[in-house]
Amino acid sequence: MSTQAERLARFAAELRFDAIPAPVVRFTENLLVDWFGSTVGGQGARPVQSIARFVQTMGPADGASEIVARGRGSSPWGAAMANAAASHVAEQDDVHNGAVFHPATVVFPPALAVAQAVGASGRQLIAACVAGYEVGIRVGEFLGRSHYKVFHTTGTAGTLAAAAATGSLLGLDGARMRHAFGSAGTQSAGLWEFLRTAADSKQLHTAHAAGAGLMAAYLAQDGFTGAADIFTGAQGMAAGMSHDADPARLTDGLGERWATAETSFKWHASCRHTHPAADALLAVVRQHGLQPGDIAQVVAHVHQGALDVLGPVVDPRTVHQSKFSMGTVLALVAQFGHAGLTEFEREYRSAPTQALRERVSMVLDPEVDAAYPRRWIGKVTVTTTDGRSLHGRVDEPKGDPGNTLTRDEIAAKALRLAAYSGTVAPADLQRALDRLWQVADWPRTPWLLERA
Amino acid sequence: MSTQAERLARFAAELRFDAIPAPVVRFTENLLVDWFGSTVGGQGARPVQSIARFVQTMGPADGASEIVARGRGSSPWGAAMANAAASHVAEQDDVHNGAVFHPATVVFPPALAVAQAVGASGRQLIAACVAGYEVGIRVGEFLGRSHYKVFHTTGTAGTLAAAAATGSLLGLDGARMRHAFGSAGTQSAGLWEFLRTAADSKQLHTAHAAGAGLMAAYLAQDGFTGAADIFTGAQGMAAGMSHDADPARLTDGLGERWATAETSFKWHASCRHTHPAADALLAVVRQHGLQPGDIAQVVAHVHQGALDVLGPVVDPRTVHQSKFSMGTVLALVAQFGHAGLTEFEREYRSAPTQALRERVSMVLDPEVDAAYPRRWIGKVTVTTTDGRSLHGRVDEPKGDPGNTLTRDEIAAKALRLAAYSGTVAPADLQRALDRLWQVADWPRTPWLLERA
Structure with a gap:
């Protein structure tokens, strides 16, 4: 049976904090803090509240695992569900470009919930999260572009990432981790x-x-078995959900290549597919000192995945939908220099935004498409009202590994998200951030905010 | 957007007991009793116990919804999970041939759990279960044969069946039911x-x-939205998981054709794909008075789905795996006239069983394959040790609608299953059966067995 499944499972089961290079640990701390901001920021959203209500109705009334920013606990399952819903709604959580996969929102919630329940140390928590990132990213890469055309890779590969992180904290050996993967x-x-x-x-x-x-992972701990080769088996994930799966990606550079540290932070509060063009437009606007009124037309030169995901969104009716509208995102960037939560909330259907939105189109660009998903190149052509044709380009949008955020920028982003949601007082949030930066020294994973 | 999704959702939301023809109600009562037997029979199995432990660890310590034969309650979610696991393990639960879908195990558990939690009447419960059957069967038919090659339709179409049954009991209107489907x-x-x-x-x-x-369904009740056309949309279920989906099947004869009553009861305790050949072999054995030692070779003439599911099982190592071994099933039938739980448990790897198993092969049969999945024709060719070539054929295996079980046979089967599992005393089971036959008169859905 699959050497890949076996190797990947053994890696996830056996990964220890000491084997992770210090820069990767530091980067994981950044990812954790960035995730926390997104979670706090998302707690007030209606769909998130629905999911939290469901787990509270079905689960215990309280528990050892924190539902972040709600001041209440639940079972590990309930808290993981509620926090995972919360951290993906603001479209501000991290992304791995090559896998087109958002790791934080499916890794940290189960890892934190289980670490709190079993009393794991901060270092065990970090190792579990890195295991989750390394597995989830590789599964996303393995499933390939054809998968992403129909499936939301964060949902699909995310189950594997969550299993790896949970399994690590439960102390599964390689054989049981493989069952958990199945x-x-x-x-x-x-x-x-x-x-x-x-x-x-x-x-x-x-x-x-x-x-x-x-x-x-809990079932595997209890002896429950799964398919030995859920990835490449004749009736496994690739057989059912991909036409271009690449088995070699599953174990690519395991233990040497740290995919975790390839993760991008989101700067704009929109679908990641809009970011390269947004930054490219920003470059043009700044270089030429353009005002919104100067713009007659914008053509965003994009990869096929952007057309697949953003293409159907032609007349966004909600804030959330507008984050998948290339026209809206570029319109906000042209007006405000940033497409943040506040800009979306206040301006996504303003008359100037809608007018600009109508002037934006997307075309498939062979260079951009060939580089994707490894690199997310941004290219735009702006036609000005006075007839000029201006080209903008970025090779790494802000937040990508070569253009990453500083710790100050990450903390500031978290504070902005908390302020936006209004669920946590700034002083409480600051205390939580101070605690989070010390994760590697926690003897026992604490709650991040106080109980109500 | 999809008329099919809208129509199917409205049908499930608006179906009331009084609209269901009396014979279909009676048939649904039979299905309920048959399901109960499978649930009791499966509770002792190791994987089932793992799932029950998981929901009890994660859920409340007790609750209004019964985990059958455990004497304890849980939340509706927890009880639905535990009972659904239990009722599918003995391979004795019902099946809809055309959909290649096992409705009972994904319909009755959520319906019973929710009916107990909300205090629904027996008639409301019946209407909800019929809604679940009608929806799940049509979704299975819609997804088609290509889907079943890789996906376990009971798992996939089963989510829709469970949503329909739950949504009915929660009183969702058509619009919310459609969100639940999404x-x-x-x-x-x-x-x-x-x-x-x-x-x-x-x-x-x-x-x-x-x-x-x-x-x-609970989320939909709370205003949570889902895709308007999860079935035939460009990035929906068919796009992701089928190559031969047939949208017309989704609403085929809604309200006139009662797919619920087309459901087959299982007589042998094995994968349904083995039943037609088992009954055909039984016909030959009886007609010609064959002893096991008279059989030199058996060729089962089967449909492609049987080859896909049973083909990989060449050397069954567990009782459960042996239920997917055509050779083992035919060997048991040749020896004992029936492949029941006891025969599997005691004889699945006996020397005579293994010797007979090795003499069985499967070949694709054009007639059988063309009729499938609407009709499950059984054909075997037996070569005897004295050189005769004997042909056996059944057009409807025992338990199929045209060859269905009597209420006495259903009750006897349930009692056998309970005796096999040893989890419920015969007198307690008989009381539960007496109560279950009265389902249409329940003012409030009770527990089926007593609390511990």
């Missing part, structure tokens, strides 16, 4: 169809991935 | 890969379908 992969799900009507499924996908992956 | 379909999962190593995933698939479908 049980996770056979629950793997998440379809893009919801985008067409701006439905709430994105939060359900991350919650489901976190909950199903966590369950897979 | 949320259910985007969690739809279940891969056959586990068969290759006889892993425990089958129980996970039914538990997952019940839990995810139930969650989808």
